[in-house]
Amino acid sequence: MPGHEVVQMLSKVIDAGLVDLAHALDGGIGIVEGFTGDEQRFDHAFIVDETRDAGASAARVAYTGGSKGEEQVINAFRGRPDPEAAASLARRRSRPLAAAGLLWLGLVPALASVHHKAVAPVRNVAAVPPVAAAASAPAATTTDLAQWCARLVTVVPGVEASGCRASGLIAGVGRSVRGVPLWANDVLPASGTPKFKVLLLGGIHGDELASVTLAFDWIARSRNVKASAMPHPSRGAKPTIADVGWRFVPLLNPDGLLHSPATRINAHGVDLNRNFPTADWSRDAQPYWIKHTHKDPRRFPGPQALSEPESRWLLQQIDQFHPDLIVSVHAPYGLLDFDGPPPAPRRLGSLQLDPVGVYPGSLGNYGGLVRNVPVMTLELKNARAVPPAELAAMWNDLQRWLNEQMTNPGVQASAQRSPVPGTKVIGSLRGGD
DSSP: OOHHHHHHHHHHHHHTTSEEEEEEETTEEEEEEESSBSOOOOBTTEEEEOBOGGGOOOEEEEOOSHHHHHHHHHHHHTTOOOTTTTOOHHHHHHSOOTTHHHIIIIIHHHHHHHHOOOOOOOSOGGGSOOOOOOOOOGGGGOOOHHHHHHHHTTTSTTOOHHHHHTTOOEEEEEEOTTSOEEEEEEEOOTTSOOSEEEEEEOOSSTTOHHHHHHHHHHHHHHHHHHHHOOOOOOTTSOOOGGGEEEEEESOSOHHHHHSSSOOSSOTTSOOGGGOSOOTTHHHHHHHHHHHHSSSOGGGOOOSSTTOSHHHHHHHHHHHHHOOSEEEEEEOSSOEEEEESSSOOOSEETTEEBOOOOBOTTOHIIIIIIISOOOEEEEEOSOSSOOOHHHHHHHHHHHHHHHHHHHTOTTOOOGGGOOOOOOOOOBOOTTSOO
16 A cells, blocks of 8 residues: 555544544554544554544554555545454454555654654554643633633534623632633522532533533523522422522533543543542552553543542532532433432433443542442533433433432432442443543
8 A cells, every 4th residue: 555545544534633643553553542532442553543423433444555454444544444343453463564664664754744743653552651632722721701711612512602601600719730720600599508409510521522512501501490480488398490509510621622632631641530539549540441441541540549630629619519419421422320329310311321330530439439429420422512402301301300309308418428438330341431
């Protein structure tokens, strides 16, 4: 396969935002950091770039040279599934690697000239530390809401500047690695004293843009509930949905979202949803990352629990707000997960309850098992967009479920709960954030 054709194909992939960096390996091509990828594995002469966003099929390439290799590379980069993708690692490594010299001699210089990126040869991709997010635009560090909204709407589909400005978000003391404010806002009932408190989180992973869209949409809906609430008829009346207090954090990982292309990890290369201080973190977080993800840089748990300013700030919010429920929004597995004290809702919109378990350092593990606060994880079906009708259906189903919980005499207020020891439940690899 002529070297310039390889470069052209990789150029299209990089320009489309599927990968940030490609470089030659011993007889293959390595890809570092994906856009909306699920998992990336690095094998000898093997590329994996899985994307589930917008229904895109996984692109898997076993490049062995010759006409067969050419067909596989071109088809994969055009988004067509490779019929040889499921071949065993032993088979892949036993094939002749005729393209090795070509890749070493022609691919890296050509890529550098096409993209003006300095690419150093890497001998072992799995040993490379996770890629840190690039610096975000200067306007991102502003504490002026109008300026922040103007920056945000350029990258998040479905968020309008007027709605963002009306959200009432406040830039507190929390900052990301790159100094971007961590914005939050409380929407309280007309009485001023909530009888049930919900903490909603979006953008824990920067490449899950739809989670941010949902957060802003639900801020507006929660304000409508407050505006339409009637005065409480009597002190003895049962609480209703109008008595719910909300704290919204639409974007916990601004550095990842504002990176071009957006990344799951923060600017230190850490997966924030593996960085919380679960009971099993010290024992299991690093071994799990090595054994089960093969050092996937998109799931690096960090050097230690709470190593990241974003995760430390979130724990402060939990300690200060004392939520009765944490709603964490992710994508793109299309399911509803629930950790902690039951009962769980059976569905929200089109998302069906399908518990996937917890992971070392995950928020579901920390909130649901360590803090004994229910954590409801919404895994949207698409990482970039969510239909307005689905936003409304999920919101309405959540309101019904909240009403049931508030009228249930067995529901405990968060202030009455005490932390319980974490339970080791390793989540399945079939899906979950």
